[in-house]
Amino acid sequence: MKHRIPFFLNYLLIFSLFFSCKIGPDPEQELETIEDEVEILPPGELYGELFYDVQTKEIFEDSKTFVDVVPEYNVGLIRQRYNMLNDTTTEGITDFVEQHFSVPGNDFEFETDSSSINSHIKNLWQVLKRPADERISGTLLPLPNPYIVPGGRFREIYYWDSYFTMLGLQEDEEIETIQNMVDNFAYLINEYGFIPNGNRTYYLGRSQPPFFAMMVQVLAASKGKPVYAKYLPELEREYNFWMDGASQLNQEKKHRRVVKMPDGEILNRYWDDNATPRPESYREDVATAESAIADNPELTKEEVYRNLRAGAESGWDFSSRWLNKNEAGEFDLSSIHTTHIVPVDLNSLMYNLENTIAKAAEIIGDSEKSEKFNQKAQSRKNAILKYHWNNEKGYFMDYNFKKAEQTERLSLAGVYPLFFEIASEQQSNLVSEKIEEVFLKSGGVVTTPYNTGQQWDAPNGWAPLQWLTIKGLQNYNKNKLAEKISSRWLKLNKDVYGRTYKMLEKYNVEDLTKESGGGEYPTQDGFGWTNGVYQKLSSEE
Numbered sequence: 001m002k003h004r005i006p007f008f009l010n011y012l013l014i015f016s017l018f019f020s021c022k023i024g025p026d027p028e029q030e031l032e033t034i035e036d037e038v039e040i041l042p043p044g045e046l047y048g049e050l051f052y053d054v055q056t057k058e059i060f061e062d063s064k065t066f067v068d069v070v071p072e073y074n075v076g077l078i079r080q081r082y083n084m085l086n087d088t089t090t091e092g093i094t095d096f097v098e099q100h101f102s103v104p105g106n107d108f109e110f111e112t113d114s115s116s117i118n119s120h121i122k123n124l125w126q127v128l129k130r131p132a133d134e135r136i137s138g139t140l141l142p143l144p145n146p147y148i149v150p151g152g153r154f155r156e157i158y159y160w161d162s163y164f165t166m167l168g169l170q171e172d173e174e175i176e177t178i179q180n181m182v183d184n185f186a187y188l189i190n191e192y193g194f195i196p197n198g199n200r201t202y203y204l205g206r207s208q209p210p211f212f213a214m215m216v217q218v219l220a221a222s223k224g225k226p227v228y229a230k231y232l233p234e235l236e237r238e239y240n241f242w243m244d245g246a247s248q249l250n251q252e253k254k255h256r257r258v259v260k261m262p263d264g265e266i267l268n269r270y271w272d273d274n275a276t277p278r279p280e281s282y283r284e285d286v287a288t289a290e291s292a293i294a295d296n297p298e299l300t301k302e303e304v305y306r307n308l309r310a311g312a313e314s315g316w317d318f319s320s321r322w323l324n325k326n327e328a329g330e331f332d333l334s335s336i337h338t339t340h341i342v343p344v345d346l347n348s349l350m351y352n353l354e355n356t357i358a359k360a361a362e363i364i365g366d367s368e369k370s371e372k373f374n375q376k377a378q379s380r381k382n383a384i385l386k387y388h389w390n391n392e393k394g395y396f397m398d399y400n401f402k403k404a405e406q407t408e409r410l411s412l413a414g415v416y417p418l419f420f421e422i423a424s425e426q427q428s429n430l431v432s433e434k435i436e437e438v439f440l441k442s443g444g445v446v447t448t449p450y451n452t453g454q455q456w457d458a459p460n461g462w463a464p465l466q467w468l469t470i471k472g473l474q475n476y477n478k479n480k481l482a483e484k485i486s487s488r489w490l491k492l493n494k495d496v497y498g499r500t501y502k503m504l505e506k507y508n509v510e511d512l513t514k515e516s517g518g519g520e521y522p523t524q525d526g527f528g529w530t531n532g533v534y535q536k537l538s539s540e541e
Contacts, residue, residue: 042202043067043139043279046075050082050093055282057090059097064153064280067202069101070138101138104155117497118538121531122172124503128528129177130157133199141199144187145180151526152505156198157184159208160315161529164464166218168532171539175222182219185212186234194241197312205274206313210349212238213356228360235357242268242350259342259401265383267342268350269401272309275302284520292334295326310338314346318519319456320448321398321409331452340402344388348416351380381422388417394430396423410438411448412465418472428476435469436481443509444489445469455519461489461509463533470537486537493534503530 043051043066053059054066071078078100085096097103115123128149133142140156147157148165162185166178188195195212197203213235220227245255246266253260257271277285289304311317321343324335358373387399390406396414397406417423418431439445444461451458466489473482492507502525506516516523 040136040141040201040204042204044276046139046201048079048082050079050096051279053088053093054097055279057093058283059090059094060103062153063282063284065104066097067139067200067279068104068155069097070104070140072100072102117494117503118535120497120501121168121503121535124526124531125169125172125174125177128526128531136201139201141188141196141201141204143184143199145184146177147181147184148177148528149526150505150524150528152524154198154524154526154528156200157181158198158528159185159195160211160464163211163214163218164467164529165532166215167467168535170218170222171535175219178215178219178222182215182231185215186231189234189237189241194238200280202279206270206272206309207241208313209315209346210238210242210353213349213353216356225363228356229364232357232360232364235353235360239350239353239357242353253401261342261383261387261401262404263386265379265386267380267383267387267399268346269342270310270313270338270346272306272313274309275306277305278309278312281308281520288333288336291332292336295332295334304334304336307336307338311336314338314343316413316447316456318454319411320450320452320454321407321411321413321456323452323454331450331454331457333454337400337402340400341407342387342399342401343413344384344396344398345413345416347380347384347388348420348422351377351384351422352420354380384417384422389427393434394427395434396427396431409448409450410434412439412445412469415465415469415472418475419468421475423476425476428473428478432473432476432478432481435473435485439469440481440485441509442488443492443507443512444485446509453518455506455517457518459508459510459514460506460516460518461492462506463489463530467533467537486540490534490538490541493530500525503527503534505530 051066055063060066081100082096085092125148128151129146130149131146132144133140135142143157148162148169149155150158150161162181166181169178185195188199189212192204194207197206197208216227216231216235242257243266244257246258249255249258249260249266254269256273257268259267259269261267277289285305285308288308289301292304293299293301307322311322316322318333318336320331322336322338322341323331323333324337326332326335354373354377358370358377361369361373388396388406390397393410395410396417398409398413399406414431415435418428423431435445438449441461444466446458446461447465448457456462466485470482470486473479492509492512493503495512496502496504496507504516505524505527508514508516
């Protein structure tokens with residue numbers, strides 16, 4: 001609903017704004033809080049020059065802080081006031097922001113106590129839970145049901161995080177919360193045509209790894225097969241989003257998230273519909289684009305921005321998976337080329353989505369649709385085995401379709417075909433050997449064997465990849481190695497908790513005396529998916 005201000009009130013407000021901005025705001029004067037018109041706009045369009053000035057002048061250390069502010073007044077009036085502001089120094093802008101917005105800080109109060117780690121996590125669900133949203137507030141996209149956020153700087157729901165969070169909620173019998181979150185994701189699919197990276201306007205150009213089908217599976221484990229039937233329409237809409245343009249691929253070998261492979265198969269890649277700096281990482285993206293163009297004048301800034309955004313859609317922002325080495329043999333973020341890569345993890349997830357749609361269709365008695373999607377899944381499985389398996393390396397690799405060859409980057413994305421049981425027994429034997437030889441460390445498995453300074457590389461380990469690796473190995477009866485990874489990861493989590501009473505976003509699995517690092521922001525605590533995987537794995541000990 002749009003709320004209009006009477007003409008005479010608008011006139012008086014603008015008149016008062018003119019004098020208050022020219023002379024300086026009166027601290028005793030309080031503007032009437034007026035609900036803004038409901039507009040779904042990214043921060044640059046919502047706040048205009050104020051957004052760019054705040055980000056370029058580094059008013060906040062973290063670029064994400066300003067894009068998450070909550071306006072105290074009508075945004076149109078805030079823009080008018082800013083356009084008339086004389087003092088646009090760093091101090092002046094800081095004062096203006098503090099007067100007109102509620103600035104997020106540490107939104108999470110984690111109690112430090114000596115309770116067991118499992119009890120601590122169970123209590124954290126209430127700390128990380130957010131109520132249903134009443135309306136758009138700044139950049140927040142409202143959700144109709146309560147939900148769990150990751151924690152730290154992540155104050156909104158995140159797509160792929162939520163599946164791993166649900167594993168712990170399932171273990172703690174928080175089934176209603178899982179139901180609410182699945183319904184929220186179904187709502188996002190119906191409202192926007194897909195599940196955004198998170199429920200923020202600045203995430204509306206991209207999604208994240210498609211785990212919605214796995215969430216439906218978690219809920220069905222508690223509520224039965226009718227769950228699959230209930231969410232079949234949303235599963236199909238998500239599938240259509242990822243496959244948009246597939247039927248038109250002829251001379252053109254790519255469109256949005258689909259790629260036509262050398263022998264005509266259609267596989268998927270990560271993408272973003274925008275080619276501008278990410279608002280939540282504005283300064284960082286501008287600097288990366290400038291560096292990239294300096295190294296390679298044939299590039300455009302738009303290409304760099306698109307590839308950075310696509311890397312964010314992958315969830316692995318950022319990793320050597322998407323990078324080239326420079327002349328010094330180092331991985332440089334300015335070489336990012338995510339959109340050139342057909343990722344093994346994404347296509348394994350799409351295989352699972354096709355299988356899930358087939359299962360849901362069978363449950364409702366639509367045998368034709370079930371058979372259609374079973375065939376799609378089988379075709380994709382064959383393509384994954386053709387393009388992603390490297391017999392020489394004994395591992396599943398990403399594929400660079402621009403070069404028509406596999407990449408050279410080993411990563412834990414290669415365990416997805418085990419998790420979804422795409423691999424043969426012989427392939428599983430070779431993959432398990434590679435995991436033990438290359439990835440297994442003192443604290444679990446490392447994401448890649450390359451130390452690049454990016455957070456999705458060595459020495460970091462992440463809860464979701466521990467889970468996928470462990471379950472993938474168990475699918476092929478590699479139980480001894482799976483147990484080794486699980487016990488090392490759980491011990492690391494427990495040891496860090498014993499020292500800090502914190503559950504962290506990521507961990508250093510190579511040197512257990514050091515913290516994790518790398519990336520665009522400090523390691524966050526909270527933390528949704530770490531909590532979920534810990535609860536689930538510890539219950540299986």
